[in-house]
Amino acid sequence: MNPDTFAAGQPLGEFATIREEAPVSWYPAPGTSGDGFWLVTTRADIEEVSRQPDVFSSYERGTIISADTFGQPEEQLQTMRLLMLNIDPPEHSHLRNIVQRAFTPRTIRSLEPQLTEFAHQIVDRALAQGAGDFVEDIASEMPLLALCELMGIPNADRAKIFELSNRMVGFDDPEYQTSPADGQVASMEMYVYADELAAEHRANPKDDIISRLLRAEIDGDNLTSEQFDVFFLLLAVAGNETTRNAISHGMQAFFDNPEQWEIFKTERPLDTAAEEIIRWATPVMHFQRTAMRDYVLGGQQVSRGERVLLMYTAANRDGAAIAEPDTFDVRREANPHVAFGGGGPHFCLGANLARAEVRIMFDVLADRIPDITPTEPPRALRSMFINGIKRMPVRYPAT
Numbered sequence: 001m002n003p004d005t006f007a008a009g010q011p012l013g014e015f016a017t018i019r020e021e022a023p024v025s026w027y028p029a030p031g032t033s034g035d036g037f038w039l040v041t042t043r044a045d046i047e048e049v050s051r052q053p054d055v056f057s058s059y060e061r062g063t064i065i066s067a068d069t070f071g072q073p074e075e076q077l078q079t080m081r082l083l084m085l086n087i088d089p090p091e092h093s094h095l096r097n098i099v100q101r102a103f104t105p106r107t108i109r110s111l112e113p114q115l116t117e118f119a120h121q122i123v124d125r126a127l128a129q130g131a132g133d134f135v136e137d138i139a140s141e142m143p144l145l146a147l148c149e150l151m152g153i154p155n156a157d158r159a160k161i162f163e164l165s166n167r168m169v170g171f172d173d174p175e176y177q178t179s180p181a182d183g184q185v186a187s188m189e190m191y192v193y194a195d196e197l198a199a200e201h202r203a204n205p206k207d208d209i210i211s212r213l214l215r216a217e218i219d220g221d222n223l224t225s226e227q228f229d230v231f232f233l234l235l236a237v238a239g240n241e242t243t244r245n246a247i248s249h250g251m252q253a254f255f256d257n258p259e260q261w262e263i264f265k266t267e268r269p270l271d272t273a274a275e276e277i278i279r280w281a282t283p284v285m286h287f288q289r290t291a292m293r294d295y296v297l298g299g300q301q302v303s304r305g306e307r308v309l310l311m312y313t314a315a316n317r318d319g320a321a322i323a324e325p326d327t328f329d330v331r332r333e334a335n336p337h338v339a340f341g342g343g344g345p346h347f348c349l350g351a352n353l354a355r356a357e358v359r360i361m362f363d364v365l366a367d368r369i370p371d372i373t374p375t376e377p378p379r380a381l382r383s384m385f386i387n388g389i390k391r392m393p394v395r396y397p398a399t
């Protein structure tokens with residue numbers, strides 16, 4: 001439960017031992033009487049839980065677990081339950097059907113030329129600098145631009161969205177100089193921004209995603225303003241930090257495995273490489289569920305009301321599901337990872353967008369900065385939830 005454990009890197013060795021010796025095991029939460037969680041570490045068990053939302057609820061105690069979660073005030077949980085992430089079917093299915101309109105494969109494909117254009121602009125700036133921080137210059141730019149493009153956010157507001165989404169998530173790390181309270185202030189600011197955006201679109205409907213979400217045009221259903229504001233907040237968190245870290249970890253994986261960078265540059269296995277980068281990074285380390293009835297999981301008796309923690313980081317190195325899981329292989333064909341969740345109703349809504357961003361960013365990097373080199377070791381984010389790289393000094397040599 002201690003973020004410091006992860007600031008030193010992912011405890012993959014410990015996870016491997018746990019997965020082999022006690023793949024579903026109980027961990028008491030410090031300072032509580034009887035609370036704790038079942039740690040779930042295999043791919044099969046994560047899938048079993050994720051695909052049975054009637055047995056394993058996202059609503060009952062929310063999906064986010066941290067040291068503060070235990071003894072969390074009811075009102076905080078109520079706020080979390082505004083997010084679709086923390087709602088169960090059938091209410092969840094209703095919301096998901098509406099927001100899915102913004103994420104159809106066709107919509108995402110139609111964004112690709114613009115994403116490619118963004119990747120070139122990002123690289124132009126990096127090359128002009130000659131050296132810098134990969135996280136700031138490259139990895140964080142792409143998701144932000146992609147999200148703003150998808151949602152039709154005006155250019156002038158992009159820096160503000162970036163700053164707010166950083167403050168909303170990074171509060172466990174002292175370097176961001178924020179606190180959980182500041183995280184909440186940032187969330188409120190984002191909420192207010194979304195509300196203004198919705199009001200603007202209601203007054204002047206356009207042919208864009210926001211108007212489509214707000215207008216009852218497809219199946220007579222739409223989001224209320226409040227639902228839109230909350231969804232926007234979720235996108236800002238879910239879409240930025242995650243994809244940024246996939247890109248940063250991907251670059252680091254190429255630095256650590258230069259032969260894979262060579263293969264990538266010459267063969268361009270774009271789809272398999274994007275998938276492997278996302279598995280390798282596993283930017284979201286875990287989500288929790290709560291058992292709604294007694295259930296035997298991985299041979300363990302899970303009792304009604306107990307928490308179950310789906311440790312995606314551990315499952316993505318599960319040799320029973322993934323061949324040679326500790327090898328970074330950009331040509332990997334079968335790659336049933338759980339970085340986007342173990343399937344079921346909450347499977348990452350933005351998965352195809354994230355894949356496109358990663359694919360396009362590395363394709364353009366390979367074309368235009370093939371000799372990119374690290375100049376200092378990367379610095380990890382202090383977080384027990386996001387597998388993050390905070391800083392990654394590099395050189396951008398011109399070809």
Ligand code: HEM
Pocket residue numbers: 050084085086096147234235238239240242243246278282283284287338339340341342343344345346347348349350351353354
């Ligand atoms: C590599 C990048 C990403 C990773 C690793 C990731 C991971 C995840 C995971 C693990 C879940 C929960 C799955 C579950 O509970 O079964 C999730 C849900 C979600 N993600 Fe992503 N995500 C990424 C990118 C994105 C992007 C780019 C967006 C949007 C622009 C996005 C939007 C969402 C939303 C809205 C949900 C909630 C879906 C629901 O509750 O039905 N994600 N994501």
